[in-house]
Amino acid sequence: MASAGSDPIRLDGVAKTFVMHLRGGARLPVVCGVSFSVRSGECVALSGPSGIGKSSILKLIYGNYRVDAGRVLVTGETGTVDVASASPRQMLGLRRTTLGYVSQFLRTIPRVGALEIVAAAAREAGVSPQEARARAGDLLAKLNVAHRLWHLPPATFSGGEQQRVNIARGLAARRPILLLDEPTSALDDMNRATVVELIEARKREGAAVLGIFHDADIRERVADRIIDVTQFAPGA
Amino acid sequence: MTADPAYNFAYLDEQTKRMIRRAILKAIAIPGYQVPFASREMPMPYGWGTGGMQVTAAVLGANDVLKVIDQGADDTTNAVSIRKFFAKTAGVATTTRTREATIIQTRHRIPEEQLTQEQILVYQVPIPEPLRFLEPREPETRRMHALEDYGLMHVKLYEDIARHGHIATTYAYPVKVDDRYVMDPSPTPKFDNPKMDNCPALQLFGAGREKRIYALPPYTRVVSLDFEDHPFEPTPITAKCELCGADRVFLDEIVTDDRGGRMFVCSDTDHCESRRSRVSP
Amino acid sequence: MKALHLEGQPLVSDDRPLLRAMGLSKHFGARVACQDVSLDVHEGEVVAVVGESGSGKSTLLALLSTQQLPSTGSISYRMRDGVTRDLFRLTEADRRHLLRTDWGFVHQDPRLGLRMGVSAGGNVGERLMAIGWRHYGNIRAEAQAWLERVEIENDRIDDRPDTFSGGMRQRLQIAKNMVTHPRLVFMDEPTGGLDVSVQARLLDLIRGFVSDRGLAAVIVTHDLAVARLLCDRILVMRQGRIIESGLADQVLDDPREPYTQLLVSSILQT
Numbered sequence: 001m002a003s004a005g006s007d008p009i010r011l012d013g014v015a016k017t018f019v020m021h022l023r024g025g026a027r028l029p030v031v032c033g034v035s036f037s038v039r040s041g042e043c044v045a046l047s048g049p050s051g052i053g054k055s056s057i058l059k060l061i062y063g064n065y066r067v068d069a070g071r072v073l074v075t076g077e078t079g080t081v082d083v084a085s086a087s088p089r090q091m092l093g094l095r096r097t098t099l100g101y102v103s104q105f106l107r108t109i110p111r112v113g114a115l116e117i118v119a120a121a122a123r124e125a126g127v128s129p130q131e132a133r134a135r136a137g138d139l140l141a142k143l144n145v146a147h148r149l150w151h152l153p154p155a156t157f158s159g160g161e162q163q164r165v166n167i168a169r170g171l172a173a174r175r176p177i178l179l180l181d182e183p184t185s186a187l188d189d190m191n192r193a194t195v196v197e198l199i200e201a202r203k204r205e206g207a208a209v210l211g212i213f214h215d216a217d218i219r220e221r222v223a224d225r226i227i228d229v230t231q232f233a234p235g236a
Numbered sequence: 237m238t239a240d241p242a243y244n245f246a247y248l249d250e251q252t253k254r255m256i257r258r259a260i261l262k263a264i265a266i267p268g269y270q271v272p273f274a275s276r277e278m279p280m281p282y283g284w285g286t287g288g289m290q291v292t293a294a295v296l297g298a299n300d301v302l303k304v305i306d307q308g309a310d311d312t313t314n315a316v317s318i319r320k321f322f323a324k325t326a327g328v329a330t331t332t333r334t335r336e337a338t339i340i341q342t343r344h345r346i347p348e349e350q351l352t353q354e355q356i357l358v359y360q361v362p363i364p365e366p367l368r369f370l371e372p373r374e375p376e377t378r379r380m381h382a383l384e385d386y387g388l389m390h391v392k393l394y395e396d397i398a399r400h401g402h403i404a405t406t407y408a409y410p411v412k413v414d415d416r417y418v419m420d421p422s423p424t425p426k427f428d429n430p431k432m433d434n435c436p437a438l439q440l441f442g443a444g445r446e447k448r449i450y451a452l453p454p455y456t457r458v459v460s461l462d463f464e465d466h467p468f469e470p471t472p473i474t475a476k477c478e479l480c481g482a483d484r485v486f487l488d489e490i491v492t493d494d495r496g497g498r499m500f501v502c503s504d505t506d507h508c509e510s511r512r513s514r515v516s517p
Numbered sequence: 518m519k520a521l522h523l524e525g526q527p528l529v530s531d532d533r534p535l536l537r538a539m540g541l542s543k544h545f546g547a548r549v550a551c552q553d554v555s556l557d558v559h560e561g562e563v564v565a566v567v568g569e570s571g572s573g574k575s576t577l578l579a580l581l582s583t584q585q586l587p588s589t590g591s592i593s594y595r596m597r598d599g600v601t602r603d604l605f606r607l608t609e610a611d612r613r614h615l616l617r618t619d620w621g622f623v624h625q626d627p628r629l630g631l632r633m634g635v636s637a638g639g640n641v642g643e644r645l646m647a648i649g650w651r652h653y654g655n656i657r658a659e660a661q662a663w664l665e666r667v668e669i670e671n672d673r674i675d676d677r678p679d680t681f682s683g684g685m686r687q688r689l690q691i692a693k694n695m696v697t698h699p700r701l702v703f704m705d706e707p708t709g710g711l712d713v714s715v716q717a718r719l720l721d722l723i724r725g726f727v728s729d730r731g732l733a734a735v736i737v738t739h740d741l742a743v744a745r746l747l748c749d750r751i752l753v754m755r756q757g758r759i760i761e762s763g764l765a766d767q768v769l770d771d772p773r774e775p776y777t778q779l780l781v782s783s784i785l786q787t
Contacts, residue, residue, distance in 0.1 A: 021775035022782060063764060065771045088750050088764050089559060109724055109746050110717035120728065370632070383610045387647025391632075391639050394646065397653055398636055398675050463653040
């Protein structure tokens with residue numbers, strides 16, 4: 001049960017190793033001894049060279065990667081759950097109510113239009129259809145996704161447009177935790193500024209934000225703290 | 237006519253008649269349910285009423301009076317043959333008058349005359365299974381009857397309305413018996429369906445080739461299947477019999493010459509004759 | 518015969534499993550098709566059963582939908598009245614009724630799930646007629662509404678499915694199953710044999726039903742892309758056993774078992 005002042009995200013001694021059976025069982029350690037927390041209203045940036053395990057940490061929190069050791073404590077309205085030992089059902093519930101995630105890839109069913117993709121993400125969290133559609137339109141407009149694209153499936157969009165739809169999808173439900181994996185990599189300056197504003201707005205609303213920002217400038221503007229993932233490299 | 241001593245009474249041996257009677261009793265106990273029976277080879281091909289004949293043979297007694305009709309007429313080749321068959325092998329009295337008969341074997345019609353508790357109506361049935369045309373598998377139709385799973389029957393009626401604007405089935409119109417089994421009334425015109433409902437006579441159905449017997453005990457509820465917005469209606473008869481003037485009976489259309497001449501005449505020959513004999517002095 | 522779920526509204530889901538299978542096994546003589554399979558399906562949850570030919574996934578589907586009897590094991594299901602019952606203790610009549618009303622079964626070959634000699638409207642209306650609908654106009658209107666939902670043109674309602682394309686037949690099969698608002702649908706390779714663009718349409722349709730109506734589904738597929746897009750959880754079967762299970766994205770992005778890693782790496786793009 002959550003105590004009144006629990007941080008939304010708390011990692012404690014988390015480790016992850018891939019075992020590649022197709023290469024004779026070769027072990028590929030990813031991270032080890034990961035411990036940190038993220039407070040409400042705070043944005044923490046993960047830094048470090050490419051391949052160090054930044055994305056993996058986000059995926060471990062989201063339940064996309066399985067945790068080998070340690071605890072990943074996520075606290076939302078319904079209490080605290082240790083993702084490392086959560087059942088699939090608990091994980092699905094957590095994703096619905098608490099964990100928002102903007103990954104690097106936008107994967108959707110081919111025929112669904114951009115507006116519907118974003119609105120559906122809000123509906124999943126229990127938002128009414130009308131409100132969901134309104135939020136979706138609002139976000140897409142702020143992110144400069146042209147109106148004529150709203151009913152088209154994003155598969156044919158440019159990389160930047162797809163990324164903006166992906167961001168809108170991650171923000172639409174306004175979940176208390178937001179995980180961002182390189183949200184601005186394909187965006188121009190104007191849209192990057194918009195994304196910064198949107199992140200700031202979520203922070204003000206009390207969300208705990210954990211992100212990977214390739215651009216040092218954005219990192220400076222948005223992050224309250226920077227955690228160097230190199231310290232969690234296996235054998236470090 | 238006295239019975240020909242070369243034959244057992246009504247042609248079939250006693251064991252066979254006993255087996256058929258058992259099937260009949262079971263059929264009466266479960267109205268509308270098709271009881272399988274060990275149909276025997278009769279001295280005529282399948283399709284000529286062998287089932288009906290076996291049922292008649294099983295219920296016939298020395299004091300019975302037998303009438304046989306074929307599409308309402310006593311004088312067609314088949315009706316005459318079957319009547320003579322039982323006269324020869326059982327020595328029973330035969331008649332063409334519905335009122336005088338105790339057993340009436342029929343192909344594809346129900347007499348117009350109201351039947352009584354003293355009478356048995358035996359139907360000749362080609363295909364006993366009402367679901368057969370939509371579901372060719374026997375184990376599946378048996379399961380449907382057992383589980384009272386009759387949605388498919390209404391699908392057939394739905395298809396009729398979708399295709400023709402109305403339920404196009406004009407004969408062998410399916411009925412629900414005693415609120416339980418769906419039954420094929422044999423290829424009688426749907427005009428005759430209401431006569432089966434709450435009928436004082438015992439109605440027995442025999443299918444020789446398919447080896448099934450089913451029954452409607454007297455005063456059984458028989459309801460023709462339909463939709464609320466397409467209720468069952470017996471065929472409206474718009475013409476009168478040109479021989480006896482009857483106006484609410486099933487009519488045959490008779491070709492009178494080769495110049496297109498036609499006349500409508502009662503299908504039930506006895507009914508027509510009776511009416512005419514009452515009129516003439 | 519009102520809709521049980523209102524479109525677009527989040528559903529209050531009962532946390533108890535809808536379907537629970539325990540220790541299911543199926544032997545055909547010495548050949549083991551399924552061994553000791555246990556799984557839960559919750560309301561509104563879509564579970565994929567993936568595996569290669571001969572893995573036992575189709576047998577598992579047949580067992581879960583009670584179309585085949587297991588050699589050992591049990592299945593319980595929480596029925597509409599809220600009571601959970603052991604499915605193999607029900608009468609065959611009750612199981613048959615379940616399969617026609619609260620459940621759906623979408624066959625890989627739509628010809629197995631449709632009556633090819635009956636019109637589209639008749640096919641969709643059959644379940645309604647089986648549960649006692651007796652008003653032709655209402656049956657036709659309901660069938661018409663469902664054909665629209667699966668994007669089959671209005672004027673095809675009286676056409677027979679033997680005049681339809683494969684994708685249309687599959688959509689008709691789905692409409693036929695959905696008309697009684699089932700809570701659980703079993704699908705056997707629903708996109709198998711269809712062109713890619715046709716698959717997309719079908720997936721969108723299924724996705725819509727799942728999200729709008731809280732439909733639970735067990736989908737047998739060898740197509741991992743379908744599993745990722747549609748499903749919450751994946752069960753991986755090999756030689757009759759479940760060798761790995763977990764969240765869909767978890768199993769596909771972080772496969773643990775050697776066989777799962779082989780499966781995932783063998784496809785062109787997940």
